Amino acid sequence: MLQVLRQRPRGWLALAPEIARTRTMSTTFQLDTATSRATPTPQPMRRLTVPKIRQRKKDGVTEQPLVMLTAYTARQAQLLDEHCDLLLVGDSLGQVIYGLPSTIPVTLDMMANHGAAVVRGSYHSVVIVDMPFGSYESSPQQAFESASQLLKISGAAGVKLEGGAAMAETVAFLTQRGIPVMGHVGLTPQAVNVLGGYAARGRSDAEADKIVSDARSLDEAGAFAIVVEGVVEPIAIDVTQAVGCPTIGIGASAQCDGQVLVCEDMLGMFERVPRFVKRYEEMADVISRAAATYAAEVRERSFPGEAQTYQPK
Template sequence: MSTTFTLDTSTSRANPTPAPMKRLTIPAIQSHKQKGVTAQPLVMLTAYTARMAQLLDPHCDMLLVGDSLGQVIYGLPSTVPVTVDMMCAHGAAVVRGSYHSVVVVDLPFGSYEASPEQAFATASRILKETGCAAVKMEGGEVMADTVRFLAQRGIPVMGHVGLTPQAVNALGGYGARGKSQAEHDKIMRDAKAIEEAGAFATVVEGVLEPIAKAVTAVSDIPIIGIGASVDCDGQVLVIDDMLGMFERVPRFVKRYESLAEIVSKAVETYAGEVRSRSFPTGDQTYQPK
């Protein structure tokens, strides 16, 4: 039986415990799409910590340790400064906190583009240090040889085409892609090239909906949409966005909760009680017997 880790709330330590079920596998994810059709869409969310992974895991098929952690965890201006060390630390935490979902970890900018050999070195390190099942890399045709190199050596790869955040400096921002015929054609070629190279699934981000539908229709592997189409084979969102941790709500995000307001209100109440000396009370202090 596979094992996961349970956080002991009395000590905040992670202790290995038997998992209640076997973790999903890459073939299981691929099997959701049969003869070009996915009957039940795949559910994917980002996770960066063990506790959040515990909460998301029972409901998700895949957990993505995205390089978006650069912005939502570290307050960086983009994903570009994210390091392999960051991805390894957070990837290991998410694996420890989950037992059901396939955990996929992003390869950060600069850690895989130079050559297939560089990508293999980075990906193998991430798999070893985190225990994750797969890595994700951005790029289409230009990265096809690298995807093939990794896939042939036993490293499952999830592709990522369309809006690729690591290329924000070249793209000039985070606007939707595919507005021109040239961009439309490139996204279609990119998705096909990644599939033919051996990717087990591909994220299609921030593209005009007809393109997302077309890519999904012609692909034999699952297409995971974000800012794409309901007709994709699955969906992914950044957990902090869908839970309302930030004021800005991207167009492609549905806010399911407003956790920032809940946290702010709780802290406001706590601060008031501390300043008025109404906390702690006898219930929160140790009295002599």
């Protein structure tokens, strides 16, 4: 945009087509099919909105559960988009994409860049971006600065943050300023150092009461949905019944208003996964076999063959 505006001697009328093209690129965030190998999702699919997601739960009931998966790249988003209601650009990308030991080292820049890729690759799903550890906890003002940057850079529809009653003020502060917020209670991975691990939550009465209370606080503060992670099933059901917004379970209960999984977990990309994961494919084996076949053909000089090489006319 700046390069276009600097060419003022040409006259504003002459620049109108360039400005229009630039604005289209900066506001739709869709893939440029002239430069991308990916085939875009058909445009007629209209993108869902946060209010539509919130309205799926009526009078405490969600007739059709919400479907959410994590996505980190444009191509991944394209493959998942038509099947999902929401795509979560999770801070789990720390482990899944970057090989980090936890979500703690993930940065705002990482989340913004991957969020932008997922938005570009999708037309239908609501895209939500995780707020990374350290980007929102100190004050509602800090959270607004971080969240507004995430949305500006990525084009996502909203953010997700972890924490219960302690984050209610922040959730209210953001929603009142036009930033949709998805909450997250139960097992909160960013607090793993305090929790001491990834064990399920809600086994004691005190812990169960706190989880339900936390969810109520977020709901009352204006969260449009709440992730309920790693919570014993009866408490996950209690949470779902206690709040007006949809709950999205992960290691919780089928009675939640929706479900989410880390995409790579359900695709079988890792040997070790949490017990709540169902592996729908074994893509690690598929990729390994393909690489092994490729390596063998290269070493025996059968690849590239005639079909993969250019010959003189």
